[in-house]
Amino acid sequence: MIELYHVQKEFRGRRVLWDVTFQMSRGEFVFLTGPSGAGKTTLLKLLFRAERPTDGQILVNGMNVGAMSPGRIPELRRTMGIVFQDYKLLPTRTIFENVAFVLKFLGVPTQERKRRAYQTLRMVELHHRLSAFPEELSGGEQQRVALARALINEPELLIADEPTGNLDRRLAEEVMKLFTAINVRGTTILLATHDQDLIRGSGRRCLTLDRGRMLEGLVESSVPPQAPHRDPGTPPPGGDAP
Amino acid sequence: MSGQRTSALVALLDEAAQGLWRARRMTVVSVLQIAVSVFLVGVFFLTAENLRGVVDTVKDESAVTVFLKPGAAEEEKAEVERLARESRLVARWRRVSTEEAGARFATSWKSLSRASSSLASSPFPETIELDLLPDAIQSEALRGFLPLLATRKGVDDVQFDVDWIRRLRGAVALIAVWGGAVGLFLAVGAVFTIANVVRLTILLHRDEIEILRLVGAPEYLIRGPFLIGGLAQGFLGGSLAVGVLYLSFRAVLRYVATTHNVLVGVFVVRFLTPSTCVLLMVGGLLAGVIGGAIAVRKKHLQG
Ligand SMILES: Nc1ncnc2c1ncn2[C@@H]1O[C@H](COP(=O)(O)OP(=O)(O)OP(=O)(O)O)[C@@H](O)[C@H]1O
Numbered sequence: 001m002i003e004l005y006h007v008q009k010e011f012r013g014r015r016v017l018w019d020v021t022f023q024m025s026r027g028e029f030v031f032l033t034g035p036s037g038a039g040k041t042t043l044l045k046l047l048f049r050a051e052r053p054t055d056g057q058i059l060v061n062g063m064n065v066g067a068m069s070p071g072r073i074p075e076l077r078r079t080m081g082i083v084f085q086d087y088k089l090l091p092t093r094t095i096f097e098n099v100a101f102v103l104k105f106l107g108v109p110t111q112e113r114k115r116r117a118y119q120t121l122r123m124v125e126l127h128h129r130l131s132a133f134p135e136e137l138s139g140g141e142q143q144r145v146a147l148a149r150a151l152i153n154e155p156e157l158l159i160a161d162e163p164t165g166n167l168d169r170r171l172a173e174e175v176m177k178l179f180t181a182i183n184v185r186g187t188t189i190l191l192a193t194h195d196q197d198l199i200r201g202s203g204r205r206c207l208t209l210d211r212g213r214m215l216e217g218l219v220e221s222s223v224p225p226q227a228p229h230r231d232p233g234t235p236p237p238g239g240d241a242p
Numbered sequence: 243m244s245g246q247r248t249s250a251l252v253a254l255l256d257e258a259a260q261g262l263w264r265a266r267r268m269t270v271v272s273v274l275q276i277a278v279s280v281f282l283v284g285v286f287f288l289t290a291e292n293l294r295g296v297v298d299t300v301k302d303e304s305a306v307t308v309f310l311k312p313g314a315a316e317e318e319k320a321e322v323e324r325l326a327r328e329s330r331l332v333a334r335w336r337r338v339s340t341e342e343a344g345a346r347f348a349t350s351w352k353s354l355s356r357a358s359s360s361l362a363s364s365p366f367p368e369t370i371e372l373d374l375l376p377d378a379i380q381s382e383a384l385r386g387f388l389p390l391l392a393t394r395k396g397v398d399d400v401q402f403d404v405d406w407i408r409r410l411r412g413a414v415a416l417i418a419v420w421g422g423a424v425g426l427f428l429a430v431g432a433v434f435t436i437a438n439v440v441r442l443t444i445l446l447h448r449d450e451i452e453i454l455r456l457v458g459a460p461e462y463l464i465r466g467p468f469l470i471g472g473l474a475q476g477f478l479g480g481s482l483a484v485g486v487l488y489l490s491f492r493a494v495l496r497y498v499a500t501t502h503n504v505l506v507g508v509f510v511v512r513f514l515t516p517s518t519c520v521l522l523m524v525g526g527l528l529a530g531v532i533g534g535a536i537a538v539r540k541k542h543l544q545g
Pocket residue numbers: 011012016034035036037038039040041042043085194
């Protein structure tokens with residue numbers, strides 16, 4: 001599904017990715033982690049051609065992403081769902097429109113769009129805020145709208161950049177359950193996060209970037225699913241709940 | 243496939259409508275701007291078309307009136323008729339007696355007829371009217387023909403103001419040229435207005451356009467709404483202009499009719515023909531499309 005060979009990326013002569021090589025097969029659910037500024041977002045951007053590699057080759061779903069003509073980029077992106085680190089919601093449109101918009105250019109009829117947008121927003125527990133605008137939502141709510149938008153067209157590949165960064169522990173776990181369910185249905189997932197708890201509990205393959213270099217195959221499956229460690233800032237699950 | 247295409251078109255139109263609505267204040271401004279331009283061009287068209295109408299009326303009725311001296315002899319009248327018969331300029335002629343002239347005046351100038359009937363003797367001399375052939379006015383021969391008539395015995399005066407028609411025709415041509423020039427100028431202005439409004443909208447929604455691209459929106463859904471928006475603004479502006487032009491035309495006509503009764507009777511004043519109206523609306527529409535296309539072509543919309 002995703003293949004990278006000796007990928008380099010420089011921004012105005014400053015190298016941020018060094019000789020990155022890895023493969024992901026269809027149906028896999030892989031974490032991408034590493035300290036802030038390691039190059040996670042940059043790596044993901046290369047996959048949907050928001051950036052072009054300085055060197056190396058990138059294949060996504062059989063398409064040579066680095067070399068493809070600009071005219072084919074929309075086609076590439078429509079096969080994926082992308083959750084952006086900064087959400088990228090349309091400020092002048094309601095939550096509902098933000099989510100349903102993606103279906104508009106896939107030729108889905110209005111009624112079907114409404115139904116699916118509602119369903120998807122219910123999955124992220126935002127079905128009661130359909131007519132709100134993004135700026136009226138909290139950071140975590142916006143993040144969930146971004147997630148709903150990425151999921152609505154049931155993409156073959158889901159690329160998520162810190163999709164739980166603004167969520168509390170309970171919601172983060174709900175979202176992870178959602179990802180797992182989607183993955184079971186066949187969607188390939190690449191999820192960038194520096195939340196070690198999420199990774200530890202999952203027993204999934206994890207790629208680690210460190211200052212632009214890929215530390216290959218750090219699979220943390222040996223860690224028991226119920227990790228005792230918690231962020232000091234977040235309350236234990238169900239602590240505040242009635 | 244066709245269902246898919248239909249819904250893509252619906253999506254496109256929907257996006258365009260939403261875009262116009264979101265930027266409604268700017269939409270109104272550019273619609274008005276186009277409307278003003280088209281309106282002014284319309285005023286020129288209207289003036290030129292009506293003046294041309296006047297020229298045509300005059301040309302249709304281009305008759306030379308030969309005023310006879312009171313008590314002119316029959317042979318003298320026959321001489322004028324002989325000249326008319328032999329001239330290649332004249333289609334037909336007829337004698338108009340004093341009584342006939344008086345009656346004719348009475349029917350076309352009702353309000354004045356009472357005054358004329360009270361006069362002791364009819365003020366209208368006997369005349370011979372020569373209807374000229376359509377091309378006669380342009381003919382050089384007319385210049386020689388008129389003095390020839392005027393110098394016949396028994397002829398008092400020959401009336402045919404060629405200069406007046408020439409001058410009017412010159413004025414019509416001038417108005418048409420000026421109308422064209424001003425119209426072109428205004429059209430260019432309208433195009434740039436729309437281009438700027440669309441460009442401004444694009445700049446304002448730059449982030450949004452970037453997001454649309456990131457989620458895989460096809461190019462036609464990104465550029466299309468701006469083009470359609472320009473088209474719609476242009477068409478609305480053009481239609482508004484034609485509508486307002488018609489209403490002001492009616493208002494002016496009603497005002498003139500109540501104050502200057504006589505004028506309206508003499509000149510048949512018409513509004514623009516339907517095809518000219520359509521032309522004006524299409525002109526507005528084209529200005530909109532071209533403006534939109536210019537803006538959409540700009541670098542900041544390139545992927
Ligand atoms: N457009 C850009 N121009 C110049 N430098 C950039 C650009 N984008 C990213 N960088 C640099 O590339 C490096 C990697 O950035 P990136 O956003 O990929 O990190 P990250 O791993 O996603 O970090 P975080 O966990 O904080 O999101 C950083 O040093 C950043 O300054």
